[in-house]
Amino acid sequence: MRDTEALGAGDPGAVEALFGGRTEAGARAALVEAYRRFGWLAARLDPLGLRPPETPAELDPAAHGFTAADAAPLAAAYCGTLGWEFGHLLDGARRAWLAARAEAAWAPGADDRARALELIARGEQLEAAFGRRMPGVKTFGLAGAEGILVLTDAVLRAAVALGARRVLTAGMHRGRFTQMGLNFGKPLVRLVAEAQGTPEVPAGTGAQSDVPYHLGFDGAVAIAGREVPIWVAPHPSHLSLVGPMMQGRARAAVEAEGARAVLPLIVHSEAAFAGQGVNAEVLQLSGLAPWHIGGTVHLVINNQIGFTTEPGEGRTARTPVDIARLIEAPVLHVNGDDPDALIRAGQVAAAYRAAFGADIVVELVAYRRKGHNEIDEPRFTQPLLYQAIDAMPPLSVRYAREIGAEADQGRFADELDAAFAAARDWAPNGPEAPPRGLVTDIEDRLCATVETGVDPDALRALGVQLTRLPEGFAAHPKVARFLAERAQAIEAGEGIDWATAEALALASLA
16 A cells, blocks of 8 residues: 555645635535535446436535536545545544545555455356356355455455464355455365255264354465464344354463454455444444454445345435444445455455444445345346446456456366365364263254144135235246246145245244
8 A cells, every 4th residue: 555645634735736726625624524524425436327326516616616526536535436434533643644545646556456466367167167067056146246355355465465474264055165265274175065055063963054144264365475363253034133242262372372362354245244233233332442443344235226125225225334323434345346456445444444443344345246135136126226237247257358367267177176076075074972961862952843723624715815816916937937936836735845834834823
């Protein structure tokens, strides 16, 4: 990261030089302050271009006595593909620090770009291999948000350069497998085996492994020539609960090694970050003595849709990360299809956390190429959105064209082939005898048949109602076929899947 003095931050002459001394200092300062407060609203953040930037009146140069050419350096600093939101910070030193970096000359190095392209291309390859070799399996793929690989890598590398010796992280379903293999050092053979259903616990323990996209990892990543220990927390379906649990573990590490030596990192989804109250609690506790861990870096993947819910129907706040204002945490909003901006955002986030021992949030604005999972068909509910998504070439292709390079995909393809071949024989290590408190027949006992008492004829009558379309309603052909197959299964009393059984159970209760 190459920093120069910010415009007007400690050097009034910088602003004077920008405007050539043509108007009074007060007008110059007002325009600079307007960009520092509102510039992020005009940033180009949506990769799809469906949500145009805002045009705050405060950014109109003419209102301050200037031309657009006069304000061009400020527009370049604050209204590009990286939006700097720090106007809500009351601490002058932190605002000046962020302004200095926003307004500084910066460009990614050739090595940074080459690494970013490799990560993106490998992410696309890994997910394509999963889709091809495990069709119909839920992996909650990253496709459309591959930029999180670049962002996470930039945070890790910058944090290690600033003194971090250990990383503790918690995440979510989206992109879990891909991040594990490419950011967090999980061996590909183990990753593939677990994704295909091999339990992480040895047979005969009486224990059952969780679904593979919930599993954690305890290992190391190679950064700057050394092995950095990393712990990825396993998580439940209510995945925002795992963040504070990881932070509790980080607190112990901070007590032993110091805050600068430990990097706490949480990856969130936008709907959960905005909608689950535990996130607000995590932020509120972040500065209190019993829980303070020297700040956490929060990376939020904004897919611009929560399952099938549009942003305007899921929250009142302007952005999914507005709760960061609770603790005056700065927010870096970044276009997820601009790897250069992602590198910069990751470096700044790690540096801010190291400099001030406080939380910072990075919102990566992206999209989902597939649905909520690989079984969901999003074109049923968002056909126009997916017209735009389907028209987007892969990010690796666009970035390679931009930087004039080409990703080496052959070597990683060979690694994937070897991992899938070896995964057939992979098995976890574990105890010779079942751990205390576990019994070998626990699964049979949990799965034993229970008489519900609902009459089969009553279930069939409910099934008819569940599969009958409203009068005059034209269903999507796939939906119509699905309902017809469900109706046939209900009538025959055979081939009833879990989803149908759940629907019948809820109907019987209603």
